Every structure is written in C-alpha cells, then in structure tokens.
Amino acid sequence: MLNTGLFLVLSAVLFCIGAVGVVTRRNAIVAFMSIEIMFNAANLAFLAFARQHVDMTGHAAAFFVMAVAAAEAAVGLAIIIAVFRRKATVNLDELRELRG
Amino acid sequence: MSWLPMVPFALLASALLACAWCVVTSDDLVHSVLWLALTLVVTAGVYVQLQAEFIAAVQVLLYAGGVAVLMIFAVLLTKRLTGERIPHESGNRVRAALASLSVFGLLTAFILRMPASYAQPAQRSATKVLGERFLVDYALPFEVLSVLLVATMIGAIVIARKEDA
Numbered sequence: 228m229l230n231t232g233l234f235l236v237l238s239a240v241l242f243c244i245g246a247v248g249v250v251t252r253r254n255a256i257v258a259f260m261s262i263e264i265m266f267n268a269a270n271l272a273f274l275a276f277a278r279q280h281v282d283m284t285g286h287a288a289a290f291f292v293m294a295v296a297a298a299e300a301a302v303g304l305a306i307i308i309a310v311f312r313r314k315a316t317v318n319l320d321e322l323r324e325l326r327g
Numbered sequence: 328m329s330w331l332p333m334v335p336f337a338l339l340a341s342a343l344l345a346c347a348w349c350v351v352t353s354d355d356l357v358h359s360v361l362w363l364a365l366t367l368v369v370t371a372g373v374y375v376q377l378q379a380e381f382i383a384a385v386q387v388l389l390y391a392g393g394v395a396v397l398m399i400f401a402v403l404l405t406k407r408l409t410g411e412r413i414p415h416e417s418g419n420r421v422r423a424a425l426a427s428l429s430v431f432g433l434l435t436a437f438i439l440r441m442p443a444s445y446a447q448p449a450q451r452s453a454t455k456v457l458g459e460r461f462l463v464d465y466a467l468p469f470e471v472l473s474v475l476l477v478a479t480m481i482g483a484i485v486i487a488r489k490e491d492a
Binding site: 229231232233234235236237239240241242243244245246247248250251252254256257259260261263264267270271274275277278283284286287289290291293294295296297298299300301302304305306307308309311312317 | 332333336340343344347348350351356359360363366367370373374376377378379381382385386389390393394397398400401402404405419420422423424426427428430431434435438439441453456457460461465468472475476479480482483484486487489490
C-alpha cells in the first residue's frame with residue numbers, strides 16, 4: 228500500500244498549480260478552471276485521509292464538494308456570460324467597477 | 328513494501344500534474360478546457376488508487392461529462408469561434424510564484440510532520456457503506472444538496488438569460 232503522505236504531497240502540488248492559475252491568468256474562464264483544479268486537490272486530500280482511517284466520512288465530504296462545485300460552476304459561468312454581454316470582455320483586469 | 332505499487336501512482340501523478348500545468352499555462356482557451364477535461368479524468372484514476380471507485384465514477388460523469396462541457400459552452404458564448412486561436416494573457420507572475428510556493432511549503436511542512444502511515448485494506452464494499460451513510464447519517468445534508476442544485480440551476484438560467492426577454 229502507498230503512503231498517505233504521497234497523495235497529500237500530490238494534492239498540495241495540484242492545489243498550488245491551481246493557485247498559480249487563479250493569480251496569473253486574466254481570463255475569467257481560466258481562473259474558473261484553476262478553481263476547479265483546487266477543488267480536485269482538496270478532494271484528493273479528503274480521499275487520502277478516508278483511506279488512511281478506513282472511514283467513509285471523507286468520501287461523503289468529497290461527494291458534497293463535487294456537487295457544490297457543479298452548482299458553483301453553473302452559476303459562475305452564467306455570471307461570466309452575463310458580464311460578457313454587458314462589458315464585451317471577460318478580462319478580470321478590465322472589470323474594476325467595484326474598485327474604490 | 329516493494330516499489331511495484333509506486334509505478335502506476337508515479338505515472339498517474341506525473342500525468343495529472345502535467346495536465347494541470349497545461350491548463351494554467353496554455354495560450355489557447357479551448358486547449359485549456361480540453362486539458363482540464365483530461366486533468367479531471369486522470370484525477371479519477373488517482374481516486375481509484377485510493378479505493379474510492381464510486382467517487383471516481385461520479386468524477387468522470389459530473390466533471391469530465393458535465394463541467395467540461397459547460398466550460399466549452401461558456402468559451403463559445405463569450406468569444407466567437409471563427410477558427411483562429413483564442414489567446415489569453417497572464418500577469419502577476421512573481422506574486423503568483425511567491426504565494427503558491429509559500430502555500431506549498433506550509434502544506435508540505437505539515438505533511439512531513441505526520442507519522443508515515445499505511446492504510447489497512449477495506450473490509451466491505453466502499454460504495455455500499457457510502458450509500459448507507461447517505462441514507463442514514465447524511466440524509467438531511469443530502470436532501471439540502473438537491474434543493475441547492477435546483478436553486479442554482481434556476482439562478483443560472485435567470486442570470487444568463489437575455490435582459491429584454
């Protein structure tokens with residue numbers, strides 16, 4: 228059997244790749260996809276701990292994360308489309324109406 | 328403890344990280360979405376290695392089947408596809424490297440402090456146990472989740488619909 232730490236390190240690297248995407252990419256859709264990668268990293272950690280402790284609570288948590296992520300994806304993409312219709316751009320640097 | 332179980336894990340892990348890196352760095356928006364779909368499928372493979380077959384199946388159905396298609400729709404609706412590449416630029420490289428490396432250092436510092444642990448094999452079918460948990464312990468959150476999904480679907484339609492309609 229593989230050490231749980233291996234899966235946790237994989238999860239940490241995946242999370243950091245997602246974080247890099249959120250910070251660097253200026254396209255809202257790519258920032259969105261990076262957030263999905265970070266969700267996956269969190270799920271990976273949940274499942275690694277679930278296997279270590281032979282406890283299905285981690286699987287249930289991962290399932291809830293996935294369902295909420297799907298709901299979030301639907302609403303987020305709808306917001307991106309609504310913003311594009313109004314501003315004709317999805318560049319996050321050009322959307323600064325709320326900045327004081 | 329032999330090195331043999333390491334081989335599929337190493338293959339899946341390197342493929343996963345390569346795909347995720349391509350999502351973040353690809354210059355073409357459509358390519359990014361396709362790399363994301365591949366990332367999600369490879370993640371399902373890692374879930375199988377973690378003895379989470381049900382979650383792996385849900386991952387393929389929900390993410391690779393649903394969210395990836397939703398992303399492609401969003402790309403099509405926000406940029407007219409006329410055959411040319413859809414470039415998208417980046418910024419904040421130094422700050423991103425700084426932030427993610429510090430998060431990575433923090434996480435690995437905690438992981439390395441954990442005692443090395445090897446899992447015991449599962450006694451029962453994981454999916455069977457999970458189904459019982461959802462219908463007994465997590466019955467209320469499960470029902471709330473379905474209400475949440477309906478609410479977000481209606482919300483998405485209301486937000487994305489044309490304003491004069």
